[in-house]
Amino acid sequence: MKLTPKLMDTLFPDLEDSRGATETHKAETFNVLNNAPLAERMRPRTFDDVLGQEHLLGEGAPLRVFAEHGVFPSMILWGAPGIGKTTLALIIAKRANADFIRLSAVEAGVKEVREIIAGAEKRQKRGKNSLLFIDEIHRFNKNQQDALLHAVEQGIITLIGATTENPSFEVNSALLSRSRVYTLRPLEEKHTAILMERALKRLSEDVGRTVVEAEGANLAPLLFRLTSGDARGVLNALESAVHLVATQENTETNEPLVISQESIEAALQQKTPRYDKKGEGHYDTISAFIKSLRGSDPDAALFWLAVMLESGEDARFIARRMLIFASEDIGNAAPEALPLALAVFQAVDVIGMPECRINLAQGVTFLASCPKSNASYLAIERALADVRSGADTTVPLHLRNAPTKFMKQEGYGSGYKYPHDFDGHFVEETYFPDHERRYYEPTTMGKEQDVKRHLEELRSERYRS
Numbered sequence: 001m002k003l004t005p006k007l008m009d010t011l012f013p014d015l016e017d018s019r020g021a022t023e024t025h026k027a028e029t030f031n032v033l034n035n036a037p038l039a040e041r042m043r044p045r046t047f048d049d050v051l052g053q054e055h056l057l058g059e060g061a062p063l064r065v066f067a068e069h070g071v072f073p074s075m076i077l078w079g080a081p082g083i084g085k086t087t088l089a090l091i092i093a094k095r096a097n098a099d100f101i102r103l104s105a106v107e108a109g110v111k112e113v114r115e116i117i118a119g120a121e122k123r124q125k126r127g128k129n130s131l132l133f134i135d136e137i138h139r140f141n142k143n144q145q146d147a148l149l150h151a152v153e154q155g156i157i158t159l160i161g162a163t164t165e166n167p168s169f170e171v172n173s174a175l176l177s178r179s180r181v182y183t184l185r186p187l188e189e190k191h192t193a194i195l196m197e198r199a200l201k202r203l204s205e206d207v208g209r210t211v212v213e214a215e216g217a218n219l220a221p222l223l224f225r226l227t228s229g230d231a232r233g234v235l236n237a238l239e240s241a242v243h244l245v246a247t248q249e250n251t252e253t254n255e256p257l258v259i260s261q262e263s264i265e266a267a268l269q270q271k272t273p274r275y276d277k278k279g280e281g282h283y284d285t286i287s288a289f290i291k292s293l294r295g296s297d298p299d300a301a302l303f304w305l306a307v308m309l310e311s312g313e314d315a316r317f318i319a320r321r322m323l324i325f326a327s328e329d330i331g332n333a334a335p336e337a338l339p340l341a342l343a344v345f346q347a348v349d350v351i352g353m354p355e356c357r358i359n360l361a362q363g364v365t366f367l368a369s370c371p372k373s374n375a376s377y378l379a380i381e382r383a384l385a386d387v388r389s390g391a392d393t394t395v396p397l398h399l400r401n402a403p404t405k406f407m408k409q410e411g412y413g414s415g416y417k418y419p420h421d422f423d424g425h426f427v428e429e430t431y432f433p434d435h436e437r438r439y440y441e442p443t444t445m446g447k448e449q450d451v452k453r454h455l456e457e458l459r460s461e462r463y464r465s
Contacts, residue, residue, distance in 0.1 A: 079184030137161030186229025371446030
């Protein structure tokens, strides 16, 4: 459906004629017909109607200040699905008195971008501004993004790109330098309650019957939990629940339609975890998983494991991270953690999903329950820091190998003391090229306390001189 002047008048009565917005664009999908989804019909028309995003829309916040002057910079709106990126773009077009052109990065290419820029140049000569909204801009490749650079820099178009992915990874630096990045935050529970109240009022008008929340149902927290702050998800859930209840009841009665927790859950069936195996959710979730292991919370670690598995994450990726964790965060406090983690990795590789979830669960509960020590990790980091800062790396003669007669004549290996020839299999010796250094500092956790005690005895002899 094209964004015709008539339809634009319906959306925004005080917006100037938008004929130019359709000159080069054929795939506009905005729809405010009576049979449109509730989320579309309830789309906010002004900044004051938008729930949340106070950091962008509150008094003195960036978008509010730009709106007061009627001039907006090009920008990237970053946030999860359903929290208002398209809505903000529409409102900005209205406040900037600009022709609104929507482009889907999934469907468009360089050719379409150039056609839109050419149309914008014509409108600019007539004194009309153009706002280009690109949905899922992270799907544009470098060439497609580069095609926008000149038009954005010269002010031929005001670009608003919407993305669910971290712009620093998915939008090239040249385009980022010409735009401002604004992060949209998920709704808070208090916003969900307000949105639900508005939605029930609108749904009551739609069905000709009062729609109410079941007594004591407390649906706002439930909707917040099930939708993870997704406004569109909240509205879709309520609309589906109302339709479900309406079809189950006598439509001739004037009694209120009662929406309960059961009707919400029946309408939604189940919540799909917010997770993208190649996106930021991937890194955030594995981070939560590792930090739960490190914090010795097997229950939380199992939860994040379940999120990853249910979302289709590669079980081998999880097992590899557990292998790293066994040495980085447990180390010699429980040296058996590393072979167990290796065994889990091998089991995952041999068995595969879904059965290997059991192997992973065993490994997770063991690693999370182990005493923790990062002493080995810190030790190698300290040693690397010394080497990188220019420490002397010349191997002392007494530590060098002497496989040839010439090398022996040159003093290679001369004076080396073989520890097994001495009492306690230890001898006072220097193994550094210059002065002694201390990298490994064992903790008192688990079995590492025995290592600490033993090393302290040896070091007292080695460093006594």
